[in-house]
Amino acid sequence: MERIFGLKKVAGFPRPIVTLGVFDGVHRGHSLVLREAIRWAKQVGGTSVVITFDRHPDAVLNRRAAAAITSLEHRLVLIEKAGIAVAVVLHFDRALAEMEPEDFAREIFANRLHAAGVLLGFNTRFGRSARGDAALLASTGAKCGFEVRTVRPLLVDGAPVSSTLIRNLITAGDLDKAARFLGRPVSLRGTVVHGDHRGKSLGFPTANLNLHHEVTPPAGVYVCRVRLDGDSYWGLANIGVRPTFHNEGRPLRRVVEVYIDGYAPAGSLYGKTLEAEILRLLRPEWKFDSPEALVAQMENDRRSLHAFRDSQPPPGT
Numbered sequence: 185m186e187r188i189f190g191l192k193k194v195a196g197f198p199r200p201i202v203t204l205g206v207f208d209g210v211h212r213g214h215s216l217v218l219r220e221a222i223r224w225a226k227q228v229g230g231t232s233v234v235i236t237f238d239r240h241p242d243a244v245l246n247r248r249a250a251a252a253i254t255s256l257e258h259r260l261v262l263i264e265k266a267g268i269a270v271a272v273v274l275h276f277d278r279a280l281a282e283m284e285p286e287d288f289a290r291e292i293f294a295n296r297l298h299a300a301g302v303l304l305g306f307n308t309r310f311g312r313s314a315r316g317d318a319a320l321l322a323s324t325g326a327k328c329g330f331e332v333r334t335v336r337p338l339l340v341d342g343a344p345v346s347s348t349l350i351r352n353l354i355t356a357g358d359l360d361k362a363a364r365f366l367g368r369p370v371s372l373r374g375t376v377v378h379g380d381h382r383g384k385s386l387g388f389p390t391a392n393l394n395l396h397h398e399v400t401p402p403a404g405v406y407v408c409r410v411r412l413d414g415d416s417y418w419g420l421a422n423i424g425v426r427p428t429f430h431n432e433g434r435p436l437r438r439v440v441e442v443y444i445d446g447y448a449p450a451g452s453l454y455g456k457t458l459e460a461e462i463l464r465l466l467r468p469e470w471k472f473d474s475p476e477a478l479v480a481q482m483e484n485d486r487r488s489l490h491a492f493r494d495s496q497p498p499p500g501t
């Protein structure tokens with residue numbers, strides 16, 4: 185997938201079929217839109233194009249946005265996996281927020297991309313005061329030479345799939361239901377950064393993740409599947425404040441640490457990207473009386489991980 189940041193190099197794609205949105209989580213509703221854009225592009229011999237933003241519009245419009253289900257990089261990876269040919273990332277600022285929707289449609293869809301078609305999700309809005317909708321876009325498209333289509337809402341468990349709902353399910357710890365709406369397990373993707381190196385001294389080396397503001401489930405120890413360098417491993421994710429080693433007087437800071445079972449790194453993991461699919465809560469985060477008590481519990485956690493792993497059906501069944 186070609187990634188383009190800004191509008192300087194967006195021209196030249198054959199008969200673009202364009203869809204627009206934040207796509208936070210790239211959930212099942214988003215996947216329906218992406219599949220339809222790809223199908224439409226194939227029908228007309230064109231190019232499937234996604235326009236998304238470098239930040240959630242709420243961060244500019246309301247000066248505060250909820251933590252994202254997926255960071256920008258995570259979104260782009262998922263959009264690429266869906267089969268989209270081109271992703272255009274726009275910098276969302278006050279000027280873009282105040283752009284009249286007719287101007288947005290003419291300038292971006294028509295003049296810059298030369299779109300053959302624009303596909304909107306059922307509740308997609310754009311432009312100043314969120315005035316831009318399918319009806320306004322269809323009127324503009326008729327003048328500018330592009331067709332407009334919409335995609336119906338997708339219902340799961342009788343409710344429309346939405347990023348807000350999924351975000352609330354994750355923070356509440358309902359991972360199974362969140363996964364049904366996402367169409368895949370809840371996952372955390374981040375960059376491995378330096379921690380205090382305590383896990384290695386305890387015999388359980390962990391990768392500390394910078395999640396780039398992704399939302400996390402409640403504190404606890406979770407079974408996870410780890411994706412690293414194209415390979416897959418079983419592991420444990422600890423989400424919390426590490427109360428056993430917390431120094432009084434210092435502010436609590438939530439961290440995400442991932443233990444990769446049976447993994448012997450050939451080199452440093454620092455700076456690498458790691459994704460952990462969060463599958464099941466093993467236990468809450470506890471404060472232990474000693475490092476030895478913590479290690480004993482971690483051994484129990486590893487046995488629980490192995491039991492869970494051995495209970496899973498073989499891949500492809």
